Amino acid sequence: xxxxxxxxxxxxxxxxxxxxxxxxxxxxxxxxxxxxxxxxxxxxxxxxxxxxxxxxxxxxxxxxxxxxxxxxxxxxxxxxxxxxxxxxxxxxxxxxxxxxxxxxxxxxxxxxxxxxxxxxxxxxxxxxxxxxxxxxxxxxxxxxxxxxxxxxxxxxxxxxxxxxxxxxxxxxxxxx
Numbered sequence: 001x002x003x004x005x006x007x008x009x010x011x012x013x014x015x016x017x018x019x020x021x022x023x024x025x026x027x028x029x030x031x032x033x034x035x036x037x038x039x040x041x042x043x044x045x046x047x048x049x050x051x052x053x054x055x056x057x058x059x060x061x062x063x064x065x066x067x068x069x070x071x072x073x074x075x076x077x078x079x080x081x082x083x084x085x086x087x088x089x090x091x092x093x094x095x096x097x098x099x100x101x102x103x104x105x106x107x108x109x110x111x112x113x114x115x116x117x118x119x120x121x122x123x124x125x126x127x128x129x130x131x132x133x134x135x136x137x138x139x140x141x142x143x144x145x146x147x148x149x150x151x152x153x154x155x156x157x158x159x160x161x162x163x164x165x166x167x168x169x170x171x172x173x174x175x176x
Contacts, residue, residue: 017070024101024110028079029066029152030118031097031159032089034137044163050143050156051120053087054134062136062146064155066113079116087135088127091120097158100151115155117162 019026032051052062065086069078076093083089094117102111138146140160144153 017072018068019071021112024112026069026112026114027066028069028075028082028114028116029064030079030083030093030116031064031152031156032083032087032091032118032120033159034120045140045160048140048160048163049137050140050159051087051089052136052138052143052146056132061148062143063149064115064147064152066115066152069114075114076116079114080118083118084124085128086133088124088130089118089120089135090122090124091118093118097155097162100154102149102151113151115152117159 034049035047036049050064053065055061055063065083067078067082067086069075073081075096080090080093083091097115097117100113100115102113103109104111140156143156147153147156
């Protein structure tokens with residue numbers, strides 16, 4: 001899908017196309033990440049930066065881009081769309097990290113959440129939710145500290161473990 005060539009400057013809204021599974025609203029998201037230059041030979045966690053965004057409601061901390069999975073898109077398309085809408089980043093959506101069940105703290109809604117790693121290839125200057133969200137590249141420990149969603153922290157731990165198991169060392173050729 002060439003989403004990059006057709007970025008809408010407004011986010012999707014409404015629940016008409018929203019997917020549910022046994023009463024659980026299905027949401028998908030990404031952990032946008034990059035490997036930082038100059039960390040050759042260091043651990044994956046030391047070389048890794050992730051992109052966190054501010055929650056829409058003030059005082060609700062930082063999180064990773066995520067939102068509703070709609071019936072007219074694949075799970076991976078939805079994950080990339082949410083990353084573009086909320087964080088203004090494009091990249092390669094990698095294999096699913098996992099599935100979590102959680103409850104909204106605000107209205108007791110039940111959710112089924114899926115998270116994917118997103119290797120960031122481009123960061124946009126303008127994106128649909130630029131005026132309502134801030135984005136920050138942070139270290140893994142800072143992301144764990146800032147993120148208030150325990151299921152997102154678990155997804156981040158899985159990403160680090162996956163990257164550690166797939167890389168014997170960080171080499172300069174694979175670094176942005």
